[in-house]
Amino acid sequence: MMDAFKISRRRFLTGSAVTAAGLSLTGCFDAAGDPKGSVRGVLETANSLTYRVQRLLLSSDSLAKEFSESEIRQDARANGTVDPQDADYRRLAANGFADWRLAVTGLVEQPLSLSLAELRAMPSRTQITRHDCVEGWSCIAKWTGVPLAFVLDQARVRSNARFAVFTCMDSYGGGFTAPVKYYESIDLVDARHAQTILAHGCNGETLAVANGAPLRVRVERQLGYKMAKYIAGIELTDSLDRFGGGKGGYWEDNGYDWFAGI
Numbered sequence: 001m002m003d004a005f006k007i008s009r010r011r012f013l014t015g016s017a018v019t020a021a022g023l024s025l026t027g028c029f030d031a032a033g034d035p036k037g038s039v040r041g042v043l044e045t046a047n048s049l050t051y052r053v054q055r056l057l058l059s060s061d062s063l064a065k066e067f068s069e070s071e072i073r074q075d076a077r078a079n080g081t082v083d084p085q086d087a088d089y090r091r092l093a094a095n096g097f098a099d100w101r102l103a104v105t106g107l108v109e110q111p112l113s114l115s116l117a118e119l120r121a122m123p124s125r126t127q128i129t130r131h132d133c134v135e136g137w138s139c140i141a142k143w144t145g146v147p148l149a150f151v152l153d154q155a156r157v158r159s160n161a162r163f164a165v166f167t168c169m170d171s172y173g174g175g176f177t178a179p180v181k182y183y184e185s186i187d188l189v190d191a192r193h194a195q196t197i198l199a200h201g202c203n204g205e206t207l208a209v210a211n212g213a214p215l216r217v218r219v220e221r222q223l224g225y226k227m228a229k230y231i232a233g234i235e236l237t238d239s240l241d242r243f244g245g246g247k248g249g250y251w252e253d254n255g256y257d258w259f260a261g262i
């Protein structure tokens, strides 16, 4: 019943209907970069279909596969931004992130400002999972962090919140256009999922800059670009309109799917 409610909200959000079954998401994502292209329309339809199929067929708490230590194959694989040059980030990194704070704001009863030490002192979960990038590679790594649900409970999320938006410290672009900060968003089903953690460790070490230090999210049932690195804030909201281009994430604003379930 809860799922049906969420799905109808999503239908309201996208305004698109399921018109065909069996659409696949294996198409070329580069073509989706053309905002007027037909591929993107198909992807948007497939996106809402995937979202509904997943939310209907899988229970909302089904777990992504976890692996054993011997299966770890990370090879220090890093992607997207790997060394932010943004001045605010460089300043925080130079000081070992001692002055960094995670701001939890928006539709919460208790806004939070958390230091890395405070996050490290919270309950932690370690999981060995596979990371799948939309570019076609994957790797298996061990992630350690605070369950996002725990942090949300400290902040006491208001009942009208629908999404968690992650604001990041790295930016894209520049040159002809003003730099745009990376951001991402997930719904509260994924935000409260048992394997969704705010990771501060990887493969038994402190999270490296290349992988998103000091804090990055792991959303294990979604593609890599959903897993925001270099997080500075989490805002609870009932609408994605106010953020970036309004599609829920940096890559979504450039044509990728908002729901990247795998």
Ligand SMILES: Nc1nc2c(c(=O)[nH]1)N[C@H]1C(S)=C(S)[C@@H](COP(=O)(O)O)O[C@H]1N2
Pocket: 077, 078, 079, 080, 081, 131, 132, 133, 134, 168, 169, 170, 182, 183, 210, 211, 212, 224, 225, 226, 227, 228, 229, 230
């Ligand atoms: N802030 C930020 N988060 C990001 C990205 C980015 O460029 N900036 N890239 C995304 C993409 S496309 C992938 S595949 C993963 C890569 O995570 P990794 O560097 O730990 O492998 O981070 C995601 N999160």
Ligand SMILES: [Mo]
Pocket: 079, 132, 133, 134, 135, 224, 225
């Ligand atoms: Mo990616």
